[in-house]
Amino acid sequence: MRSRVRTSGSETFYGLWSDPATMVDTAIMKTIFHVDMDAFFVSVEELFDPSLKGKPVVVGGKPDQRGVVSAASYAARKYGVHSAMPLRTAYKLCPQAIFVEGHRGRYTEYSGYVFEVLRSFSPLVEMASIDEAYLDMTGSERLHGPPMMAAHKLHERIKQRTNLNCSIGVACSRLVAKICSDQAKPNGVLFIPPGAEARFLAPLEVRRIPGVGKVTEKSLHSFGIRRIGDLAHLDERFLESKFGKWGLALAGKARGLDAGGWFDTDVGFGDEAKSISHEHTYMEDTADVRVIEASLAKLSEMVASRLRESGFFARTIQLKLRYTDFSTITRAQTLDHGTQLDIELIEQTRKLFHNNWNGRPVRLLGVHAGSLEHEEGQLNLLETEKQERWKKALSAVDRIRDKFGTSSVSVASAMKGEFVERVHETPADLPGRKKKGRD
DNA sequence: TCTGGGGTCCTAGGACCC
């Protein structure tokens, strides 16, 4: 049973155990670390190419490509370059920057090394993304000493193991720990002792609160709320009337609490995925149906392959369509059973596309699988038989892909009319091989 | 400034059922 812990003010936390027989208030004070790697992608690139060190580096792609900055070195940031900025804009601001595509695999590898170090400090580690994590360090004093000492030890150990810098925030909620690590950057450690949260948060801009983006910030500004302190002083009812449920959550956050008034600080274990998706933006918009169908098939295959890899069946298949003017629609279809098969995803996305496309050039296509289940659900006999054949065929396809890479086998290229007879291992009765007059 | 790709969570409306 998960214990939920309530707050009164910002300093004392009372536990309310969910077992009604023992309704005892327990004072619980946690010690949470938030570890955030500094300019992670750029720093990993520097490990492999030390000549990049100190220079303005932009990870994300070439400056003439459609795309945005994934990461910018501190030298590049001096010119105003930051992540999520269009590459073309970054180039205008800093033409002398070195633009690199990046190496996803390397980042995953180094993220793994960081995780190993974290695990050696606490069994309760939650990777929040590829380059940041929460640790529950509650009760670790005997092993690692007081929080600051433990944090510095951890900081050093990560540097030793990976030769990368990170910043660490220490506090008794995830929220404050995260804001802390942000303030500690670069390469710093910051500890907010219990009781000092309000003083720490008050002068910071509302934008520093995770979850407050451009829109919420603007809206808060329109009420004259600029700093977290302003927010903390407001009546909760005012925030609720303006922002609904989110307003209540904001009121809690302004006081350093993790979720809507509840101290929801448990460091979880890697939750299961809720969706799997792939999308693609064309270098140039296209209205060529054959190109679009080939892309849809390719994206569907990528999604299906990952569904099989992770043992999931998706009940909801969603298509995403973005036009030249950036207007975007999503259209979904929920099946009566879960699927992880290429053809079913291809069929569904194709239907969704033809039922909803307005004929204008397409900028982006996406395929999204949701309502993930571990069982595929009920199927009638005919369907079952059909699916069995496909499953066998696809497991062969997956094996080939594992061996020779994703591009070695593709139903997508078959549909595009570029199918080359390279796939000797694929069963001859693979239904998709019948071209049904297409092409 | 001409806007990626992978996700999560929330809202709101409508269908449908009891």
Added chain:
DNA sequence: TCTGGGGTCCTAGGACCC
């Protein structure tokens, strides 16, 4: 006859995060 209310599922869109 113009009328309830709750619950659940589905769909579409949007804010936000890294």
